[in-house]
Amino acid sequence: MRAAAEDRDCRISESRFAQLLRPLRGSLSRRLLALTVLFIMLAEVLIFVPSVANFRLNWLEQRLAAAQIASLALEARPDNMVSPALREELLKNAQVYAVALHRDDSRRLVLSEDMPPMVDTSFDLRDAMAMTLIMDAFETVLAGDGRIILVTGKPRFGAGESIEIVFDETPLRRAMLQYGKNIFLLSLVISIITASLIYIVLHFVLVRPMRRITENMVAFRDNPEDARLVIAPSVRADEIGVAERELSRMQKDIRATLSQKAHLASLGVAVSKINHDLRNILASAQLISDRIGAIDDPTVQHLAPRLFASIDRAIDLCAKTLRFGRAEEAAPERKPVTLRGFADQVAEAAWPEDDDVTWANEVPPDLVVDADPDHLFRILLNLARNAAQALAEGGRGGEVRLTARRAGGHVHIDISDSGPGLPSKAREHLFEPFSGGVRTDGTGLGLAIAAELARIHGGHIELVSTGSSGTTFRICIPDTDAASRECAEAESLAARE
Template sequence: MPERWPHRPSFVSSLSARLLVLTVFFVLLAEFLIYAPSISRFRKVYLEEHVASAHLAALALQATPDNMVSQDLERELLFHAGAYGVVLKKPERRMLVLSGTMPSRVEITFDLSRGNFVMWIRDAFEALVQNENRVMRVIGISPKDPGVVVEVVMDEEPMRQAMIGFSARILQLSIVISLITASLVYLSLQWLMVRPMGRITRGMTAFRDNPEDASRSILASSRSDEIGIAQRELAVMQNELRAALRQKTRLATLGTAVAKINHDLRNSLATAMLVSDRLADIDDAEVQRLKPRLSEAIDRAVNLCGLTLDYVGSGALELRPSHFHLQELITEVGAALKSRQSPEGRLEWQNTVDFELDLQADRAQLFRVLNNLCRNSQQAGATKVWISAGKDNGRIFIDIADDGPGLAAKAKERLFQPFTGSARKGGTGLGLVIVRDIMRAHGGEISLLESGAKGTTFRLELPERRQVDDSGKIR
């Protein structure tokens, strides 16, 4: 099989690029969340500083003997305060202190002593998006004298330009911070996650190409985090799967050899059976005494060869489904069992299946299943076997019960395991494995309902109706 390496994604579509983009995005988002209250605070401080400057300008005016200054000085004071006019409010009176050429109207008023966090953010962004200058009245308590309220009439555009400059500095700083942070996060994630994940991916692909090559196993990591656990568990899984594959390969090779040996052995046993039959014609007491034991041993050997060949050579079962009455099939199974039983080991057979119960299945294979289970009961020492059936939730169940001694605990644990699940001495355990394969090929299942001193009961389950394609196969 040619080696296939995983397609290496381009940088744009790689996990590293996505992490880098996400890092930059979240850093910028965090900066924006910080920027909103920052620009609001900048605007408020800007207005408070102009209120303080206006108060200082008014104090310079009040320092004169007659509270009057020349127009040139007044314009200069207003220029430095950045205002059209300044009004001081004291508890006892309201007076106009400085006034230049006033605009025709004031478009908006802000009271610094009112509002909340959300309103200040809203007003800040509203000022940023203005395309034209607005004349605004700002009312605030003087930081120099809490008993004085200052009103300032001023343009909004200088404040807006200052806010834009502040925003540009914040943006530049945010970009620098985001790039530095993103680079550090990117390098950290590249080292901690992306590179280890790449090694895991390459290890999985190499293992897929040749699972039995031990050199392709991923190296276990000593890391204590999730990546390290994933690498160690993957290494364990690869080793366990490699061992299982090797065992399967050995078993497959062994199965092929056993199949060839069994084929030749069956031919030899056929000759032995012919000789055994000829021994029946010899009029000798010792020969007649040993002949049944010899025939029984040969029958067991032939049966073992047949089961082994069936198990080793069985692939996907080719079912030939048909409609038939279940009662008739069970009657045939009983007749076949009775024809093979000895006079001293009579088997009582009870068929309680309703004649009207019919099903769609491979008749020959289902006969094989029932015959196998009933023969097991007979060989286990049962004197009575009874079979019942019924329908439940669209499925047909068939119960095969006997009065035998029951299954041993060890046999129950390995009931459907080949070569280890036999319940009697000399058995192979293949019979129940083949029965299970046949039932699953029909979309059904076999299960052990109970087994004890009073007997054993197996249940077969089949779907009541299944689709059959044009070739007659059950789907």
């Protein structure tokens, strides 16, 4: 029961604390107003404490001055004696019970009641420090009514060494409380007025422009294709104006990009349709070319291989374009693949045997790759065919070499050629479709498709080297669905070793 009660009290205190923080969780305007009032009140508190201590000091000094004036009536009498009635009146006007004056190294009780009350505590104002006065002020406020105090100070105009008075502290305490109340109300009024003025100024200078920007961002996010939602920047030269102008430029760039992507998507659909029909037409043309190749005529036999190669390239280009136009490649169905024999099949499909380009398969016989056979075939075929075409078009022939090794949980496959290397323009857009082609009539789809297939395996393809001595591409295929970051780390470690 006790634990439940404590838990309930804790929830109540938390709810009260949440209610106190509620103004700070609202809009920016409410936070601004609440924080402004809070900071001004904090500044007023820092001023309030010294001002209350100074009020107490002035009140006590006035009481000492009144007691000193009352003692002058005794100085005017030759025998320093007054009647009891006059003494009571002087003490009443000075609001003290007794007055003592130190002069000429002697202490003399000037005025006093017949039976003055006992002193509860005493204060010396002659050499009091600021912190001492502040602590004494807090003590006075917290002491309560009815306390009798002895206050020592310096008499005015050099009338003696010191003067002491005994009086009831209750009037001083009540005056301090009233003064504190007035200062608090005045501080509250000043805080509200100042906070309101600051709030109004900042609301129109900062909050409203920021609200306009955020509302425009939300509306533009919902419908970025609507040109009316592009923010119209103001002529302000401050940070708000810069933010509006930059937001306007960004929104215009986004609209242009979306419009360009929409046009490209439409163009892609049209190209896919054209390639689909063109592939069907070329398939029919291939059947006709096969019949032509069967004619026993020297001229036909000489031109037929070129015709077959041209038709094959056209069909392959149509197939690649259609395949690339799909939203994404199918997920790989991994299985162990013995790379050496598999690579020889790729070489047979990459180029004819009587070509000037030779194939060197240097893969270890026992190296196994964990990959989708169809995807891996397409990756190797695209890279090998690119290398063979680069060598064949150079007119000098050459060699395409395939090497592979295992690095931890990854297999690194290197395809190298002895060609002239890649031009700088091709290196800048190497794996971008329709931009990274090496040949003048190339599309760059082969490298783009190969890179995408390697990526869905969790690996990647990179250009290791290129130059006059040849070009080398490296394919990284992880054994499992590891991230390409792990493959890059393994590659970096292998390079350092």
